[in-house]
Structure formats: structure tokens, C-alpha cells
Amino acid sequence: MNREQLSRTLQQHGAVMVLGTLVIVGSLAFDSFATPANAASVVVSSSFLAIIAIGMTFVIISGGIDLSVGSLFVLGGVLAAYGSQYGMLVALLLPLAVCGVVGLLQGLVIARTGMAPFIVTLAGLLGVRGLMLAISDEGATTYLVKDRAFAALGQGEILGLSYPVYITAVLALAAMVLLQRTGFGQNVYAIGGNEQAAALMGVPVARTKVYVYVMSALLAGLAGALNAARLSSGVTILGIGLELDAIAAVVIGGTLLTGGAGGITGSVAGVLLLGVIQSLINQVGNLTSAFQQVVSGLFLALVVVAQRLLSKAQRLT
Amino acid sequence: MRRTELEAVLEARGVSKRFPGVLALDGVSLALRPGEVHALVGENGAGKSTLIKVFTGVYQPDGGELRYQGGPAAFGTPLEAQRAGISTIYQEVNLVPMMSVARNLLLGREPRGRLGVIDAAAMYGEAERVLSGYGVDTDVRRPLRTLGVGAQQMVALARAVSVDARVVIMDEPTSSLEPREVETLFGVIRRLRDSGIAVMYVSHRLDELYRVCDQVTVLRDGRLAHTGPLAELERLRLISLMLGRDQNEVRTEGLTSFSREHAEGDERGSGNGAPVVEARGLTRRHVLDGVDVSVKPGEVVGLGGLLGAGRTETAKAIVGALPLDGGQVLVAGAPLRAGSTSAAIRAGVSLLPEDRKAEGIIPTLSVRENIALAALPSMGRAGVVSEAKIDRIVEIFMRRLRIKAASPHQLVSELSGGNQQKVLLARWLAVRPKVLLLDEPTRGIDVGAKAEVQALIDELAREGLGVLLISSDLEELVEGADRILVLREGAVVGELSGDEVTEERIMATIAEQSDGRADA
Amino acid sequence: MAELTHDRGGPRGRVAVLKPQVFAWVQDYGVYAAVLALLLFNVLFTPHFLDASNFRTQLVQVTPIVIVSLGMALVIGTQGIDLSVGSVMALAAALVVLYLGYGWLPALVVAVIGGAVVGAAGGALVAYVGVQPIVATLALLVGVRGLANVLVPQLVEFRNPDLIALGSSSVAGIPVIVLIAAALTVIVLFVVRRTTFGRQVVAIGGNRSASELSGLPVRRVLLLVYVISGLLAALAGVLATARLQASDPTSLGMFIELSAITAVVVGGTPLTGGRIRVLSTVMGALLMQLLAATLIKHNLPQSWTQMVQAVIILAAVYATRKRETR
Amino acid sequence: AKGEEPQSAPAAASSAGQQVVETPSGTAGPTCTLEQFGGTKFDLKTATVGFSQSEKEANPFRIAETKSIKDEAAKLGITDLKVTNAQSQFSKQITDVQQLIAQGVKLLVIAPLNSDGWEPVLQQAAAKKIPIITVDRKINAKACSDYLTFIGSDFYEQGKRAADRMIDALGGKGKVAILLGAPGNNVTTERTNGFKDRVKEKAPEITISFEQTGEFAREKGQQVTEQLIQSNPDINGIYAENDEMALGAVTALKGAGKEPGDIKIVSVDGTRSAVQGIVDGWLHAVIESNPRFGPLAFETAQKFLNGEAIPDKVIISDRDYDTGNAKDSLGEAY
Ligand SMILES: Nc1ncnc2c1ncn2[C@@H]1O[C@H](COP(=O)(O)OP(=O)(O)OP(=O)(O)O)[C@@H](O)[C@H]1O
Ligand SMILES: Nc1ncnc2c1ncn2[C@@H]1O[C@H](COP(=O)(O)OP(=O)(O)OP(=O)(O)O)[C@@H](O)[C@H]1O
Ligand SMILES: [Mg+2]
């Protein structure tokens, strides 16, 4: 029994362990790796992906997938920057409202028509980016953030870490409680584990799905808005391929793509893992761009295999 | 006041339901009254599960009317039905395998702590308490899928009954239960009835019906064949109603399945000849502990034991579907490559799995493709399949097993449970095995089909096939098997053969071995 | 069918019986209808649409996507997904110029072997290690494109007349690469419909543990499926390179995985596996190609193009969806 | 491996194609000195220097750019040059630069992927008084306080010059198609606006009847052109916003059986293949965008450290290639 619990923890925290190993190896290999400044840069830049990954975790546990987050991220940023000319409140509410509506539409289509989430959100990916291009004059207009208060939301610091890090931490904690300790969270696990059974057990399947996609879209929009505040502008070339990063982080974190199992801690660890890998590659300093890609592909494969072997260890008992 | 005069709590009036190609329900009426246990019976595919799903909002009826508590009712979703007080255990265990036992049990009504957040400790405590009332002692934190099918069924039962319900519907709840658990279940049903709850009960085990049910409704081919008090209906008449055949015809054909003479073992090859398959010292931590089994050609060996005794594991180990820590399987004296199901099948050892839905059918394929699946390599040349050969095999087995399907091209997932089981049997017979391991082969099969399957086993054994029969139905085990091994906690604790093969002896063997702990 | 002929319920009854059949028809042949509709629109509103050269252009442009989609359809049939196809195309482009000195055929063989090796790596991760297909192939997507760039760091133009001819010559007015794609389609169709392997692929996608218990060589089949996908992607890469008359590992095949997946899904193959529709997949690819061409020819800005594509994908998949969830 | 025999092209002379500053430094506009900037002097040779490249070194421009920086650093004896590559992801570039700062660089040379959105980097660099030189694209911020200076071409100007060439070629009237760069990119926007503004101003009889993105890639340029010439057979000129798309267009025209010169193509960049295209008659003219920033960047940095005044922007004078000079200039193209 003890053994079993041990290996179960191993599996659940496989990503955390791989992360720890990597950090130790990195610190031993490079002097400038384990510095506070470098750590801060990894944590800060990871926080936006982490916010998206939190939403993605819910979606994937529910048995779905959300490819639209990259586009929503850039749309959120453009809208926030645009809205910031009317003040902080608009800068936050405008992206949340629009992204929320997109999430709602995607959720409704997925829940009501039974179309595959992959394809619905792929359409979302295209459509939302089109929308972003439409409101930014085919990407030519970059709105600047004029509102100081809003910009401070992305740039202000406590203890060397900017606000988005703390916002991410709070969101992650809230998401953990939501997932583990509320009826909604249980419903998410249930429909991911066995949708038919969940329906027969009285889980409001359609409604839960809609919530999940709305949440994911809201978080992607929020991440975009915070990023716009950090960059002080609504950059239009962001977010391409971001959905794959988010999915990779979540899956590396131990969440099953087939749904029904997983958690927030793993996803956050997965995001940090990706950040640390990148940082390590930068430490080497003189790799050509092509080699950098080879190395990150290898790293990714290694991490996934390590994670997988750790989780297999549990199966054997 | 007689029960029948009470007003019905749940009622169907002339309900119809059509699926592409089948009229699953055709003007069926049924009234369920408070405090009665109402049996719903019929052959496989008669429409029982469909009727239940219409009652509970899974399907919307194409015609007719539903009434609940005196007024018209239409449940859009199972949730609505459940909220209104109709609690259901569906035929296929419908829980979430990856969630923990406790979360499955209490999904939707977890105990809340401060701030309305789920109180995990209280939840686990509550789950343990509830389940021990159903004789399930297990770590409620572990994923449900790690439990045996029977234990899962008890969780589903506990879940359904512990909701405040006016109507409890059970679709074949006993098909995967042990005798002792069946007793627990009956206790629950009687308690429900006494507190004025209406119970609808579907089962193919007729004895059970007579023990707990008051009323009976018989469906045949989607139509109402009979409804009335059960006590007034003798067994033979009930069967003839279900099958739609004359009583005399039913009587002469007989109900049991296994011809008596084999039990004596004169025609079958029991006792002589070398074993065709021999498993030695199968060992796997926590699951199997040095199990020895051997089957000779033409012999039917039964595996007995309680839930979780390791029967399924034994069978899976023999076909190489379960990684082992130790032990060896010999086929005709030659060792099998470990861990390879295809090697086992090529050597002539096949397993009909217990969990039809998860391990048996390929839901996206047709009946035809499902039957031909395992035999594919022999169905063509150079990797190109011969459609004609497949057609021939499929034809033969659909006829021989009387598989009821609109056509061979119908999706297997659209068949009734019993017919799906026959499709799987056909799949295994099509590879012409030397030994067939049957894990609960007649679970969820109607009397008619059950008899057919049993007769088939019999016939195959006579033709020289070795059979390992796992069944929770003791009667079936006793009548079918020449020799019975009794398992407990992954080890063989007794072997019965010849005259010893009786229900009493099996019970005694299990009891005598587990006495020390069962009551502790 | 039988019900139609026996129906005596008057017009209402007939409609009631007909309706589900219409649905079923749309489900099965919706893509064909959509392609027809789009063709019709273009005939009416696009100048010079009926020129033979136009059809040649569309077919030539869709070829790489069709070839990649064929492999993708097999992978999706096993409940998997292959994100690495675009990078495999890039790798093939790199290998083909690296070995062009030996002649076009050896170079092509090397490129295709390279694709097969990448496919085998992905397949091994999926089948033997048990990594989820989307991440296994995502790692390859990143790494293999990098590898292609390491091998050929920048676009290389080549002059080998045979390879250029492969990309630009025609037989009986039909471009060679289109003929190749058609031949591959027929082969894959045959494999799926008529071979043991094809049946095993869909069975594994439909229920993996049942397939295991039925003695299917599950891992081997999975491995092979990814190898085939890699092979086809590499071949598509070589053909695209031949057509471009230059090897461009940086941008060749970028995002083609999404186009291929879209083609497969729009064609009615469910992402949940267990079913493969080959011809409809080709139709799905054609639909997306025609759509892109229509939008370009009418000079819509990128924003509009993307939004219209989104709507059409949704509409097409909505029409062909199965009524089950997931 | 054995590739084809390399094409016999004249080897580039080592000093060929050097960047030339357009506005003689120190005349117009504000300037910046070390004192104004508030930094301290350091020795360039022993300092850690960071270079952040925006896109993969996979097209001639980026290859030449990175190579020029690395070569010049090596030439000057700068030992600790750290190079990062953002692989076209803007967020990554921000992180890259932040990590360079964390690694203690004293001087930053940045080839920005985008002009806006540098706030966090600029703040950190300003706090540590690290001078930033941006090359090829501008950063929208204050020179001398947020960053030191910008060295590069004027993309708007490039667009205008391309328009002039096109107007020449068509004799002031006709139908022109534009192959746009990647959407949302400053380069795309400015090269488009410069071209359109000039055409409107000088040759109102030229209509721009088609503009679609070719995403700066050859294959995309080929595909779009195939569609274009099929449905608009009356097109007279194609303006491609980089050479790759222009060369894709050439392949498409060849495939459609056109002859060199049937459709006039003007493009921007000045890669060797494009200049060869002029020699072969397929391209009409190419406006150069010179990527060899190394010498000028380090020279500027050294001057700055020496206390000299640095202009807020150093615009380089780009040449152009046409039938007159293409053959002779082939060796200088990158
Ligand atoms: N989803 C469906 N699609 C098509 N046909 C169906 C579907 N569900 C059930 N049927 C058909 O409806 C008929 C009734 O099936 P049902 O499951 O109600 O039988 P049952 O009486 O419960 O049988 P069993 O005792 O085997 O469980 C069968 O012919 C079956 O093939
Ligand atoms: N109460 C329990 N506690 C722990 N493990 C259990 C329990 N019930 C079942 N199991 C699991 O079930 C496995 C053995 O079940 P198996 O299915 O082989 O038994 P069986 O005799 O075939 O029973 P069944 O009637 O369910 O088919 C054990 O290895 C164990 O993992
Ligand atoms: Mg049933």
C-alpha cells in the first residue's frame, strides 16, 4: 500500500521531479543559470503561458482540447491595448468580454452539436486571428497602452517579481480548489473520464463543457491583456503556436489527453519545464537557431518519456 | 387495499421508439406503483433497456406518453429524471473508471465543509461507511477501475439507492454479483419496497424474479406481451411468453443447456489424454499466487470463487494478456511465449473477456467485422482479405448462434447486450481454438440465448474443445463443468470433480477456507 | 430501403422515413456536396474559372496536402494524430538536395527513408513507450524541422532536370504529381478496404484493449501506421520541392499538419478513431484548397480569409458529424 | 551526402557590400553621448555582449546579418558574444533579451521582430544602464534614454523606391499585384505603404488590383502567383515585398508558360538569387536592404564608449539593382 501511494505520488509529480532535476543540472553546469535575475526572467515569462495552461488543464481533463488560445491571447492583448485609452476597467473588461463570448460560442457548439473540440477550436484559431487582423488593420496598427494604472498591472513588481506572477499564483490556487474541491471540478473529471456515464449519473454535461471552454477563453484573454500591459502595447504578431506550448505543458504535467485525470500543479510544472529548457539553451549561448530547435525537440521527447516511465512504474503495482 | 389499485407513480402509455432499421418499442404500456417490485423481462433485444432509457430521459419517445406522479412527464436528460426522483442503475456499469471510488459514489452530493468547498476527509469517511453497508471493503481513494466488475456494480447500486428516490430502476443489477452480494441486494430491495418506493427490476435470472418481484411485464420484440402479478404466472408460462413459443415446445426443448450425460463424463474426454493447456505456478504480486490449471481436450473446467478471487486474472494470464512475475503456460507440452496474446491465439488458446464493452466489442465496426477480427490472418492471402471467406464465416456463425441483427453490416454497438455477447463468441469460434477460456459467457444473456450458448459449449466440448469456464452462476458452473477449481485470494484452494461437483460443495469449499476471516 | 418501398403512410409518413436518410446521406457525402457548391459559386462568380489551367493549378497545389492527409487519415483512424508531417516534409526537402549529386532517384529514396525513420521514432514513442501521440509528434515537429535546418541552413536552388521535370511535367495533360497523388489514393484505399492491415488499423482505433485480446499485433500496426505517415509526408516534401525547384526546409510544410487534419475531419473521419474514409479525405483537402483559391482570387484580405475559412470548416464538419458525442 | 555542384558564382569580395551610412553622422537630428545616456565606459573586448536575433538564420538576410555580427565581434576580439534566436516568436525574444541581461551583458545588439512591445526589456536595460543598439528594425521608444540608437534601412523609403522602379517599368500605367509579407509585421506595413503612397502620388493610372500575403516565403509566393495570373491574366506588374516571394512568382510564371519580361517584377532585399534573376531577365529591379550590420554596429558602440556623440538613428543608404548593374554587382549581393 505504501509503495503504491509512493509511486502514485511519483506519477502525479513526475513533472515536478523532472523540473527539479533539470534545475539542479542547470545550476551545476552554468554559473549564470541559478541567479535570481535569470530565475525571475523564467518565472515572469512563464506566467502568461501558465495562465493559459490552467484553462487548458480544465479543457483537457474534460476530454476536450482548445486550439484557439493562441489567437485569443493575441486578440486579448490587442483589445486591452485598444481599451486602455478608456481607462483601466475597459482595458480589462473588453478583452474578457470578447474572449468570453468566443469561448461561449465554442463551448455551445461543442456541447450542443457533438462536434469534435479539436475542429471547433481549430476554426476558432483561424476565426479569432482573422478578427484580430480585422480590428488592427491587417495587423498594421499597434495600439499603445496609455493608461499608467493598467500598464502597472503588467509591470509593477514586488520582491523582484512582477504582478503577473502573483496573479498567476492566485489563479493556480483558485483553480486547484475549483478542480479538487467543488462540484464543478468533479463534473469536469467525470465527463472526461466517461462522458456517457457522467450524463447518466446526472452531471450536467453540456453546461460543464460550456463553462470549461468559457474559462479557457477568459484565461487566454486575461493572459493576453496582462501581457499587453507588460509590453505596453497590443502587439499583433504574438501567440502563433502558443496552443501547442500550452498543450505540451499540460500533458508533460501528467494530464491525460484522453481526459479524466490530471491536475494544475503538473501543468504549472510543465510550463516551468518548458521555460527552463529554453533558458538552458540560451545559456549555451552560441547554438545556431537550427540546433536550438533540435535540442528543444530532444529535450521535449526526453521529458515526455521520463514522465511516461514514471507513470508506468505506478501501473506495475 | 390491493397494490394494483394504488395510483401509478411512473407510467408509460403506448410508448414507441424507433432506431434506424428497428422499432425497438412499439406501443408499450407499463404502470409502476409505489411499494411494488416490478419485473421487466424479455429476450435479448426485446426493448427492456430502451424502455428504461425512455423513462429516464436518455431517449425521447417517438410516440405515446409518459406520466409521473399523476401528471404528464417528459425528461429531457437523465439529470432531470434523477432530480425528479427516478434513480437508475444502467445495464452497463456506468461510472467513471478513473475517478476514485468515493468520488464516484458521492458525485453531485459530496459533503461540504466551510465555504461550500468539498470536505475530502468527510467524503472518504462517508463513502467507507456507505460501502461497508454493501459488503464492499476497499480503499475508497483508489480509482474505481482497479475494482472488479462486481464491486463496481455494488458501488453503482449504492450510489443509486442512496439518493432520495421515489422510483429505483435496476437494469440487470445481478449479472456480475456473487450470491452473497445478491442477498445484500435483495435486502436493499425489500427495504426500498417497504418504505413505499417503486422498484423496476430487469433480470434474466428467473429464480431471482420469483424471490423479490410482485408484478411482471413481459416484452417481446418491442411489444407488450403480458403484464400482471408474477405469482400467478408459472415459470414455464413466463418463458413461453418471453420466447413467443408454445409452452410444450419450451418444455420438450428443455431449459438447461448442458446435457446431463456429460456431467458423468462418459462422452467427453475428461480424465484421459494429455492436457492441451497447462498453466504452472502463475504468480503476480497481490493478484495471483502460484495458480496451476490444466485443461484436457473435451474437458470443461470450471473456476469458482468469490468476487476478486483472481479468476479473471488467471484467464488473462493464460492468454498472455497480463504481465506475470512467475509461472509458465504450456500448450500441448510446448511453452507459450510470455506476454503475447497473438502467440496464444495462434497456439489455439483464446479468451472471451468478461468486460464486453471495454475489452470485447469494437463499437465502430459492424457485426461482420467484429466477428472476423481475430480470424483475419487466415481470411485471405498475402495480407489481402477475402470478402467471400469472411461472408461465409459470418453467415455460418450468425445463423448458428442466432445473432439478431438487422444485417451483418449493422454496427455492433447498436445490438442488444446479449447479441453483442454472441458476436464475441462467434469471433472466438471463428479462429477454431483448441481451448476456449470463457469469462462469464452468459452474463446478461436471456434464457433462450443462454441455453443456446450453453448447448454450444457442450457441443464444442464434445467435438474435443477444451473449455475453462468462469461463471458467477453456480448452477451453470455445476451443470457445465466436469471439474471445478475453487480460487480464493489468487490461489487454488480446492478442486472438485465427479460427484463432488455440486453447489453445496462449492459453497462449502469457499466458506470453509474463508471462514476464519469472512466473519472477522 | 425496404421501408421506403413498403411505406403506405402517405406523404407524411414518407417524409418521416426519408428525413433520417437525407441526414445519413449528408453525413456521408456532405463534403462532395460542399465541393460541388463551391465549384458552382466559382463558375458563376470567378472569372476564368473554367479554364483547364485553373483546374491544373488547383490540383497541383492540393497534391502535397492530399498525400499528407492520406497518412494522417490512417493515424487518426488509430485514435492518434501526427503533428510531425510538416517537419518531415522539410527534412525530405533537405535530404533530397543533399543527395541530389547521386541522381534524383537515389536522393528521393534517401528522403523517403528519412521520413520513414522519423515516423518510426514517433511510432515507437507511441506504441512502445506509450507516449500520447500529440506530444510525441510535437517533439518531432520541433526537433525534425531543426534537423532539416541543420542539414540545409538556407534555401537551396537546384538544377537537376529530372527532379524539376518530376514537379512540372505532365502526362496526357495531367501533371505527374497529380497522377502520383491519385495512385497513392488508390493504394491507401485498397489498403484500408481490402487488407488485413487496414482492418487492424480501424479495429485498434475502435477499441485498443479488445484488439489486444483478439491477438492483433497492436504495437506493430501502430508503428507501421506512423511509418507510413512519415513516408507519405516525405514523398509530399520531395514533390513540393520538385515543384518549387528549390529546397526550402525553413518554411516548407509549415502548418500543413493543421490543413491535413482539417481535410481528414472535414471528410468525416472522426478524431476518436475506428473509422477511416479515404476518398472523403481527398475531398476534404480539395474543399479546403478550393476555398483558399476562391478567397485569393477574390482578393479578400487575410482577416476575411481566416474568418470565412473558420465558418466553412464548422459548417462542413457540422454537416458530416456523427450524432454521437465525442 | 553529395549535393549538386555549386553554381559558379563570383565569390564575394570581403569588403564588398559594406553598409554605407546615408546621413553623415552628427549633422541632423539629436545626438547622444555616454554622459547624456548616463552609462559608464567599459572595454568592449572583455565585456559580455548580447545579440538577439529575431528569426531563424534560414534566409539570406538573417544569415548575413548574424554572420556579420559574429564576424565583426571576432575581428574586434570580443570574446564573450552571446547570441539568442527568437525563432520568430516575439514573446521569446523578450525573454531572450531579459535572460541576456540576467547573464550580465554590457551591450545589447537587437534585431527586433516587432517595433512595439519592448517596455519590460527597456526598463530592465535602463535600470542597469545597458546601451541597446537596434538593427534593421526600429524600436518605438525614446532614443538615448530607452535605447541608444537604431541602425538600419528605411522600409517606407524602400517601398517608395520600388514604386518608382515599377512606374518606370510600366510607363506609368497598368495593373499591379502586391505579394505582401507576413501580416502584422512592420516591414510589411511600411513597404506596402511606401509603395502605395508613391504610386498614388506619381502614377494614378496604375491600379493595384490584387494584394495577398505570400508570408515572405518562396512556396507561398509561387502558389499565390499561380492563382493570381490564372484569374487576372491582364496583370502587368508584380511587386514582391521580398526576394523569396519574387522568386516564387518567377517559378509560377515559368510554369504558366510566360516569357521573361512579360510581367514586370520588382522586389526588395537584394539576395544573390534575385540579382541573378535580373540578369536572367525575369526580375525588373531589386531594391537592396543591406543586412551587414556588424561593422557599423560595433563602430557605433566604440564611438559611443569613446565619448563621441551618436545620432539617434543611423540610416544606411541602400543601393538598387537593375539590368544595368546586376551582372557586375552579383558578387556584392548576399
Ligand atoms: N442506439 C441504438 N441504435 C440502434 N438500435 C438500437 C440502439 N439501442 C438499441 N437498439 C436496438 O433496439 C432493440 C432493443 O434493445 P434493448 O437494448 O432495449 O434490448 P434489451 O431488452 O435491453 O436486451 P438485453 O437483454 O440484451 O439487454 C435491439 O434490437 C437493439 O438492437
Ligand atoms: N475489495 C477489493 N480490494 C482490493 N482489490 C480488489 C477488490 N475487489 C477486487 N479487487 C481487484 O480485483 C482483482 C481480482 O479480480 P478478478 O476480476 O480477477 O476476480 P474474479 O474472480 O474474476 O472476480 P469477478 O467476479 O469480478 O470477475 C484483484 O487483483 C484486485 O486488484
Ligand atoms: Mg438491456
Ligand SMILES: [Mg+2]
Ligand atoms: Mg472476473
